[in-house]
Amino acid sequence: xxxxxxxxxxxxxxxxICCGYVLIYRVSRVLSLAHGELMMLGAYGLYATASLFGGHxxxxxxxxxxxxxxxxxxxxxxxxxxxxxxxxxxxVLATIALGILLRGAxxxxxxxxxxxxxxDLGWSNASLPVFGARISTVGLVLVLATAxxxxxxxxxxxxxxxxxxxxxxxQHPLLAAxxxxxxxxxxxxxxxxxxxxxxxxxxxxxxxAGLEGTLVIIGLKAFPAALVGGLDSLVGALVxxxxxxxxxxxxxxxxxxxxxxxxxxxxLLAMLAVRPWGLFGTREELDRV
Amino acid sequence: xxxxxxxxYAEDFALLDTRTQKAWFAVLVVALGVLPFLAGPxxxxxxxxxxxxxIGAVAxxxxxxxxxxxxxxHAGLLAAGAFTTGILFKEFGAPLWITLPASAAxxxxxxxxxxxxxxxxxxxxxAVSTLALHFIVIFxxxxxETKRGFSTGIVIDSPVASARGWYFVLLAxxxxxxxxxxxxxxxxxxxxxxxxxGREAVAEALGISVPRAKLSAFVVSSTLTAVAxxxxxxxRGFVSAEAFSLYLTIQYVAMIIxxxxxxxxxxxxxxxxxxxxxxxxxxxxxxxxxAERLSSxxxxxxxxxxxxxxxxxxxxxPQGLVGIWRRVRNWFVLWPxxxxxxx
Numbered sequence: 001x002x003x004x005x006x007x008x009x010x011x012x013x014x015x016x017i018c019c020g021y022v023l024i025y026r027v028s029r030v031l032s033l034a035h036g037e038l039m040m041l042g043a044y045g046l047y048a049t050a051s052l053f054g055g056h057x058x059x060x061x062x063x064x065x066x067x068x069x070x071x072x073x074x075x076x077x078x079x080x081x082x083x084x085x086x087x088x089x090x091x092v093l094a095t096i097a098l099g100i101l102l103r104g105a106x107x108x109x110x111x112x113x114x115x116x117x118x119x120d121l122g123w124s125n126a127s128l129p130v131f132g133a134r135i136s137t138v139g140l141v142l143v144l145a146t147a148x149x150x151x152x153x154x155x156x157x158x159x160x161x162x163x164x165x166x167x168x169x170x171q172h173p174l175l176a177a178x179x180x181x182x183x184x185x186x187x188x189x190x191x192x193x194x195x196x197x198x199x200x201x202x203x204x205x206x207x208x209a210g211l212e213g214t215l216v217i218i219g220l221k222a223f224p225a226a227l228v229g230g231l232d233s234l235v236g237a238l239v240x241x242x243x244x245x246x247x248x249x250x251x252x253x254x255x256x257x258x259x260x261x262x263x264x265x266x267x268l269l270a271m272l273a274v275r276p277w278g279l280f281g282t283r284e285e286l287d288r289v
Numbered sequence: 290x291x292x293x294x295x296x297x298y299a300e301d302f303a304l305l306d307t308r309t310q311k312a313w314f315a316v317l318v319v320a321l322g323v324l325p326f327l328a329g330p331x332x333x334x335x336x337x338x339x340x341x342x343x344i345g346a347v348a349x350x351x352x353x354x355x356x357x358x359x360x361x362x363h364a365g366l367l368a369a370g371a372f373t374t375g376i377l378f379k380e381f382g383a384p385l386w387i388t389l390p391a392s393a394a395x396x397x398x399x400x401x402x403x404x405x406x407x408x409x410x411x412x413x414x415x416a417v418s419t420l421a422l423h424f425i426v427i428f429x430x431x432x433x434e435t436k437r438g439f440s441t442g443i444v445i446d447s448p449v450a451s452a453r454g455w456y457f458v459l460l461a462x463x464x465x466x467x468x469x470x471x472x473x474x475x476x477x478x479x480x481x482x483x484x485x486x487g488r489e490a491v492a493e494a495l496g497i498s499v500p501r502a503k504l505s506a507f508v509v510s511s512t513l514t515a516v517a518x519x520x521x522x523x524x525r526g527f528v529s530a531e532a533f534s535l536y537l538t539i540q541y542v543a544m545i546i547x548x549x550x551x552x553x554x555x556x557x558x559x560x561x562x563x564x565x566x567x568x569x570x571x572x573x574x575x576x577x578x579x580a581e582r583l584s585s586x587x588x589x590x591x592x593x594x595x596x597x598x599x600x601x602x603x604x605x606x607p608q609g610l611v612g613i614w615r616r617v618r619n620w621f622v623l624w625p626x627x628x629x630x631x632x
Contacts, residue, residue, distance in 0.1 A: 100595055108590065266421070272410060
């Protein structure tokens, strides 16, 4: 039972991070390899607001969320809009460069010490019994938050005006632009939402396990989950996260704890060899003679 | 009509054809030969790093700049070469003339494995699969270290003792790599690589076997990289999985971006830039008088500045240093005109 709970929590973490990768890729066909760093930036945002609004934890959380959203929009406006229309390599490299820049800047601003934002908020992380297993409060919140984010995104993309525009821009940018949809606005919104969800994941992980450099690795490990599910499918991201988390937890449990960093990538390679477009992704057009 | 005509095939094959080119080449050879006797210890160390780095950068340039295959697994390949050397040395006491070919063979094999996904995947997906392979190679290396009890790394005795000796060894290796690359690029193989970079479907229609061209690009590139890894292991005298982080891959990719895609000169210029960059940052911090305050976070300053420089090049100078060099040269060649006259 404990194993199942562990899988659920890890899958929730991966799924929450993944939806950022999927949103950006689905809308603008750019793969953001700076997602781990943006996640960490979100977590540091919470750390900063927690000390700023000491005593008002809810205000602090809301402010950190808003901050993450703005950071995402700012990243698009400052850097990524220049990369639209450039080659895949250039866009990916720009996100990598952004990642190192952010990593350096964060160390300069916040140091390398492990921080505990949850303690700064004045809450504790009690362990709760669930079906005969134990789950930390933050872990439970993580699972619930992931569910809420996915339901929210589903509603947003299918029923709201902006969500429908976003899907249109992802499907056919040229046609969407000709129907009067402002692509830059949509892309900026996608980056904002992706950073918001990523930042949320970062904050929750930081609350659970402390805020330190390994957060970036978690962000990178979530990325195979997005690919296994199919880079342009949110349902796929959920399923992919579940697959990766199951493989990882079981192998750590039964074989070797050191495998933790490799398992997601091994699963990814297997998937790429069999079905490169993922479980639920759309098959890319191939230009074969 | 005026100018320089080639009247024999041998002239077509020559790498240096005009007298000016030969003269400049002689100057370069003399300069490279004299350098280690003039430079101090730091200068020699930097020169060695540039030479070592340029082998890997040229290899990556062949793959990414010419054949157009994205690879984010470069550090993994370097690690493979270094670990092959380290393991053979530690387990069997193998000398250089065994470890170097063995590293090359491991590199070629890994190149084949790295390249296999490229037959079905392109662009983004390829980059991702090479990234995955990077993590797996590093994991295997780390696993060997911990299982055999070399948890801090493998120590290797270097066959070359002095930094000056290393300079000439690395110079020979780098020169051989550049020569090999130059000749490959103007042969059938190199033209096939450029064709698949341009458009695969057209290349196929022209009778080029796309899978073969892709795999050969991966194999050649990773063989050279693994050889660089082997030399790296001997040069440092030390192999550990931590040395081959994702940051190393990023540095190599930065070398070819900053240098300029699709140019061997660019690979070398980019290497010089990336190797000297941290020292320039150090110098700047010392000049600004903040060196002591930031001494514990120098690496963070490096990361941030490196990110900024990469972004600036990607956004404002996608042609890289070679692009700047070409513009400057054209400005002087065409002066006092701004454009080539329409003949």
